[in-house]
Amino acid sequence: MWHQGRCWFFDDDVDTDQIMPTRYLALRTAEALGPYALSGVDPAWPPRVARGDIVVAGWNFGCGSSREHAPLGLLGHGVACVVAKSFSRIFYRNAANIGLNLMVLQQDVADRTQGRDGWVDVANGRLSFDGGATVLQGAAPAPIVLEILAYGGLMGLRAAQAAKATAT
């Protein structure tokens, strides 16, 4: 789980209504929701984002509504990883459950120039810039979350567990 991509910076307390506004909730696939990701913060943001880009947010990212459409939209738009100082619990679970990479990094990023290149190493909890000259150490996800991500999401893990139970 190692990605290089352009970083897009967001402030604290971005709630899921802003990540995926209510008017798009009749959609239900990542692909359909993708073009509207984070449009409740800035409607001009989605067209600027390329596949493999990274979202770097502040505290309490994804607070509010439990709508899974929020991480689905980020995944569908090709966001490779969401890095935040902290995540709201439901968003965090939802994102891991659909295989969207997450990382907690409490340190401030000094240079928040939109679109600057970054490298993220989820399993080791690192975000680096400037070709590795600047390395910020965050926290790797809990073992259960890494396991869910390794199976591409919760349903993949549950299917594997069910298959194992049947086999034994």
Add this chain to the structure above:
Amino acid sequence: MPPQTITERIIARHADRDAVSPGEYVEVRVDQTWSDDLGAPITLGLLETYGIAEVFDRDRVFITSMVNAPAHSIETAEVLKLIRELSRKFDITLYEMGHAAIHNAKAIELGKTLPGELIVGGNSHACMAGALGCYATGMGSTDIAAILATGRTWLEVPRTIRYRYIGKLRPWVTGKDLILHTIGRIGVAGADNAAMEFVGEPIAQLEVEERLSMSNMAIEAGGQNAICQPDAKTFAYVEKIAQRPWQPVFGDADARVSEEIVIDIDALEPVIAAPFLPSNTTSWCEVKGLPLDQVYIGSCTNGWMTDLRAVAAILKGRKIADNLRVIVIPSTAQIYRRAVEEGLAQIFLEAGAAFSLPTCGPCIGAHAGVLADGERCLATSNRNFPGRQGALRSETYLCNPVIAAASAIKGCIASPDDI
């Protein structure tokens, strides 16, 4: 056996353990789950994709279509149609129209959310049920799909923060004011992933449905769950409706909590949360006279009979101000019928309010009261993030039901003493 908080004891019981500790990851049995017309299409779609033929126990599962029902667009009509088809396929009870209700209120009204139980609902406000002395939390569509398949889920055992309320409730101060005040004090992540335990004499004084308004908004402080120790009021409330045997659970007096926060309410006046965070709170008198375009009374937070009766007592024989519009929405179809039977509906209609069928619509800006650019709404709901009720530059102020009712008469933010 180490002493346990009520939250820890319920989780331990559902993990078939004697005790659990904060920070542990555990696998638990789920007593009840549910979904709505936002989450169900994704949840049931996953069951199809993964070839799961039936749910773990159809008596512990339901879906309620009410966010976008009755359909208000071709797109929402297609979603509601899909839910009907998939509910039939998986033999899941679906409530809509004359049986519709906001999800978390429906689970309580059905008598399937009982003291000592472990409840996981497919909506962030599932935490509301905790005021009945159960562990209740909200999750997203995939977590609910996994529960439908297995009857189980994983939890990180939360640390418990105890909120000890002291003092006397002043006139027009409700459970909603206590929770808004608490969120204002601790912030929107002030109880991040914690169990919020509400204790103290003011909590004992509150009606059960006011306690439910409090636990409802735990998520607005980041809480994993909120809980009250069950008491005689709780038992009287659930005994009438319980649909299965239940066993209350209590915490130990010597259980360790991570923090105890004392909140003195002696001087507390009704609270308003101004845009754009539920923690942006102030006393109602600081925003007294603020002009409004809409007043919305309802949502899962304040659409109970207790709330509607308090509102009707203020609206009775009065007329809503000409400069604004008012929408009153009960949480459930059963409450709607009772409001008609008790004559409350007549009072709302004679005052000039719209009295609508159960829906979350206006709270999340879906339908039945969406705000236009620049409009301002005073709402008894739970969130006021940017664009929550509609246009990105609309504004939502949160309050209790009696402030909403008085403001509807006055035409601006007001207290019942002003009319």
